[in-house]
Amino acid sequence: MEHQHKEHSLLAEEFNANEPRVNWHDETLWWVRQKRDKMAWSIPEWEDLREAASRIKHNVLGNLHDYLLAFEKNAQANGAVVHWAADAAEHNKIVLQLLQEQGVKRMVKSKSMLTEECHLNPYLAEHGIEVIDTDLGERIVQLAKEPPSHIVLPCIHKKKEEIGELFHEHLGTPAGNADPKFLTAAARQHLRAEFIQSRVAITGVNFAVAETGEMVVCTNEGNADMGAHLADVHIACMGIEKIIPQRKHLGVFLRLLARSATGQPITTYSSHFRAPKKGQQLHIVLVDNGRSRQLGREDFRNSLKCIRCGACMNTCPVYRRSGGHSYHNAIAGPIGAILAPNLDMKEYADLPFASTLCGSCSNVCPVKIDIHQQLYQWRQVITKEGYAKKTKAAGMHAMNMVLSKPGLYKTAGGVGRWVMRTFPAVVNNGLNPWYKQREMPEAPKESFADWYKKNRKQ
Amino acid sequence: MSRESILAAIKKNQPEQQALPDLDAFRRTGPGDPAAFRKVIETLGGQVFEISSYAEIQALIAEHQPDARKIISLQEQYLPGAITEWEAGDGGRQFENVDLAIIPGQFGVAENGAIWITDVEIKERVLPFITQHLAIVVASQDIVPTMHDAYAERIAHPGGGFGVFIAGPSKTADIEQSLVLGAHGAKSLTVFLYTPKP
Ligand code: SF4
16 A cells, blocks of 8 residues: 655655744744643652553553443443444444434534544545534634644644634634634634534543543533533543543542643543433443554553643654644654554554654653653564665654754754753663664764754854 | 454453552642632632622622623522523523523632532533633632542542533633633633631
């Protein structure tokens, strides 16, 4: 099968064509990372919380079979209908059937990376059903006919002027108005009309509690609640790894999630859906789509601990300078690069190479996934399977391009600050190609050390 | 059916079991600090008024929400004259033009300003989201220090079919990371922190 997408390195190169834009993208995400640091440092027991979260998730991986059965039993006792989907196609079919039973042609959806992974929207569109994404960032990329470029900040790659233009074209706002407050108010009005008319709502799930059969959905905007509470039918779609054992474990995850994601103490709304409201149907779709296979890969199963906070993307020097779309996968960044090869090793062979292996992702991950170790492991597997030939060289090409062009960083202030931001956790961990020549397919024109020495004197 | 094959694959592939960590060390002893609680809510864009009697609510609303016409109060004592019995409507859609809803909160969390609300009190789940502005009444003695205390002491067992932690007004920063209050839910949050006179 031919690659359907250009490789990461080429897509990154395209993104880098606009230098001020790349600098802006880089600095914006680094700012989010700094907000996360401030929050993390204000909690003395932060490291213990990460350890606890990681261990709870480890317990989940070892008991997933029983926890899923308990969740199913309790959810059914609460009045929900539980569906099981082996893959994206089955998930989409289940959702379509539920929508057809209701006879709806247009309905609202709140953020769910799983439905992105399954490409639900285009599938439903083929069957004459229009999905309205209601998270503001997701609605913006939907109007632009693009996928989200970040799991928490879907339109982080867009400038407000572009959003103003999109709204002018689709929502009839005055041309040239790019004020975020004004545009948000326009979106509020537009989407309220959609919530009111919609009889079915799809939501994602952040956590599903085996003990109680309830699901927790976290948003800042309130869109999941607006959709789900007004609908006659609520469809919640979740990957099987979202299960946690008991309600009290939510305390650990809700303390970590928003602080890691955006540097907030908690999201505005943490909604606990246990039973459907009177007269309402609640459907829960449990989706495998490669997760049970990843569970069996010893080196990679920890990736299933992910709570989708996005911290690893915000801190990643490659993500920040190559943009989410360069990963050509629903989930971008370091975590996307270890999840995607499990789905299709050939298609995503380039992604584990889109990293400096600096380890910053693993340092910020709230559930302590050894992300950079897994990236390194994937490189070994992909090379062994014979998919690496082209991508390995291309990966280093991208690294050189996004990281070692001194001209790109003139505006970024002192070199020390640049180094901090670009190599947030440079360590000689034995994996890092910037330190280990044998990892490099070709020597960079100017080594980082030389470059640094030269620039420091300026 | 996929259920059996998924479960079988999981059973085959799942790693050895590991014990769950003990969470008791994260608990705080003693009550939560209302001043800390207040401070977080203010950073989140909410406003907090300390009251010692519900009778103070009326004047505060007149002063700070002068444009609120259609006001729903879930308890008559919060605001005499407000709508307490609302007309039957279409699954909550009738609240779209409510200017202000005043609802009780079960307890607050000092570390993050979150307030726990359930459908046992609010009945119509959509009310705190669809109302244009939201006010929550919570007693200062009902503040717990952390989320661990919240789950251990206050919501260990599910009550009601729906519960939500609300921390501040609805907001978004999706447009160039500029924070804007009032995305889809309530545009503002007012908290009446109630401490009865001794
Ligand atoms: S891998 Fe860790 S840091 Fe990255 S999104 Fe998942 S939980 Fe967050």
